[in-house]
Amino acid sequence: MLITEHNINKTDKYFITPNYSETNSKDYYFRIEKLLDSGIKIIQFRSKNLKSKDYSRISRKIYNICKKYDASYIINDYSNFNLNKYCDGIQLTSNNLKEIRKMNLDKRYILIGSCHNIDEIKICNNLEINLILISPVFSTSNKTGIGWKKFKELVNESKIPVFALGGLKYPDDIENVKINGGVGIAASKYFYSLFDSRQ
Secondary structure (H helix, E strand, C coil), rough: CCCHHHHCCCCCCCEECCCCCCCCCCHHHHHHHCCCCCCCCHHHHHHHCHHHHHHHHHHHHHHHHHHHHEEEEEEEEEHHHHHCCCCEEECCHHHHHHHHHHCCCCCCEEEEEECEEEHHHHHCCCCCCEEEEECCCCCCCCCCCHHHHHHHHHHHCCCCEEEEEECCCCCCCCCHHHCCCCCCCEEEHHHHCCCCCCC
């Protein structure tokens, strides 16, 4: 069953998984389930450098966990779609956005655009995109943050609900997100750090 705008419109938290290869398998699924139990309603599986067979297996397992909690399950990058079509939607990379008209995706899928500039925002505005992630708001280990002023400028160009991504914490930063026109926070390391099976 596909859950479309239902969860997008009713949450201000969006969890992006860390790379599976950098985690402990048992702890990985434990934290995902604890986050879902705490009220997270959108989870995106993002894990690089996995073999196709492993990607499909792990992705299907997370999908099944999400369904227990009526949560929307998103995969990262259209290139992974054929590895597991058990998903509610796809987060489209900047390159995906340029090729989306060739993808012939079922309209039931949630489509989330990854945006870093006005040009990418405009592409999303002309497509049937459900949600946009603008990043990085704050600087991370490998990216320089755009700051709240630039974030607001990009949000003002968008006709689509916007989540902020990049160095943010919840609930610490949610007020600033909403003051600047966004609707929620997307995060990986921060949400993942909230639970630990060893505690």
